Amino acid sequence: MNAPLRFGIMGCADIARRKMLPALDAEPTAVVTAVASRDLAKAADLTARFGGEPVQGYDRLLDRDDVDAVYVPLPAVLHAEWIDRALNAGKHVLAEKPLTTDATETRDLYALAERRGLVLFENFMFLQHSQHAAVARMLADGVIGELRGFSATFTIPPKPAGDIRYLPAVGGGVLDDVGVYPVRAALHHLPGPLALTGAVLRQDPAHGVVISGSILLHTGTGIPAQLQFGMEHGYRSGYELIGSAGRIVLDRAFTPPPGVQPVVRIQRQDHYEEVTLPADDQFRNVVTLFTGAVAAGDPLNEFAGASIRLADLMDSIKKNADVRLTTGDLTGVLS
Structure with missing residues (x-):
């Protein structure tokens, strides 16, 4: 069995607290090693419940060697910047929808993920x-x-x-x-x-x-x-x-x-x-899909194509x- 995929959580958004962190906590293929926030106390509150180390600042999260993948629940307008930084830091990325607010940025990020050999997934959990x-x-x-x-x-x-x-x-x-x-x-x-x-x-x-x-x-x-x-x-x-x-x-x-x-x-x-x-449980299913794709080296191209078509629309x-x-x-x- 592969070791659990080590996640860093970028921000303390409500959807992370209520949905994604419980799903990661319940899934043996994943483990939370760090939670980052501009407010260290908020990060500490989540790590006390779900494990990992609180980190002040998103850059410090990306610098960590014990983070294989980043979950991004930030406001959509911030997605492009921080997904780009995470991919360039060698991290797989699971990002809340929409991936970006611009079709060109969406295309560029998927192209970057492909060049780096990393999994990038837009989380429309309902699917x-x-x-x-x-x-x-x-x-x-x-x-x-x-x-x-x-x-x-x-x-x-x-x-x-x-x-x-x-x-x-x-x-x-x-x-x-x-x-x-x-x-x-x-x-x-x-x-x-x-x-x-x-x-x-x-x-x-x-x-x-x-x-x-x-x-x-x-x-x-x-x-x-x-x-x-x-x-x-x-x-x-x-x-x-x-x-x-x-x-x-x-x-x-x-x-x-x-x-x-x-x-x-x-x-x-x-x-x-x-x-x-x-x-x-659609959130836990997202986690197993994502961790399985990373383990198999599967870029999930079918979902990437749909994300680009959505961005165009x-x-x-x-x-x-x-x-x-x-x-x-x-x-x-x-x-």
Whole structure:
């Protein structure tokens, strides 16, 4: 058996504390050897719970010989710089989505990883949940006939005042944070390349960030993907595949807790069925995929290609979207 892959954690983001560190702690193929933060006390708090040594500053983390791979949960606008530094320091990189906020930077980082012989992986953890493979099998088996359309929604309630999503200086807004989920799901399920038909983004003038939006994509044969996202809603997380003979509906598509058994709803004209699937832990699955790839020297090119296609689509959306200012006042919601 290979020795556990030694991880350094770059930052003390909420997703690291709640999701990734518990997954690393539970997985025997990985071990946390260091946690870095600008605030040493925050790093020490995490190492007291999950092991490793607290480190002040990200550069010091990259200088360590006992770190084989770096997990990057920093704000998206900082990803390109620190992924580049980590790869140049000889570290494999597991980075939270989106890998970067620019398609050229994404391409450059994958090219750098290939030159250095390192694994670079963009963590869309939901794709590692087995429910999506089950849905893909149903579609391939013709359960709803031929695919005619796709729709997906990921919306969350407003965040408290001061949340990073309201800070444009660090890449705030929900397009790169929440909107990427439905777009990535469309890339996963629809055949061939996707192109932008149109997009409308709602921007909060008080904070200067996008707080919701809708996107319409299409395949080369005209199959549409209708996507909605935002943080001025009730919580919704699901997608629907529309076929010539029915539809498949999956709720809790993006953030199912490990103990939840997903339910897939299949509807045809004279048929309704609910299929309960096994519970799964998508974060632990990410860890095993990543550590296995490092051990095998597998660059995970399939995922790299999808990340680049996503980055291209996101660039197109940002460039071509119709941006509308909201008229509602979020002051009361955010106070």
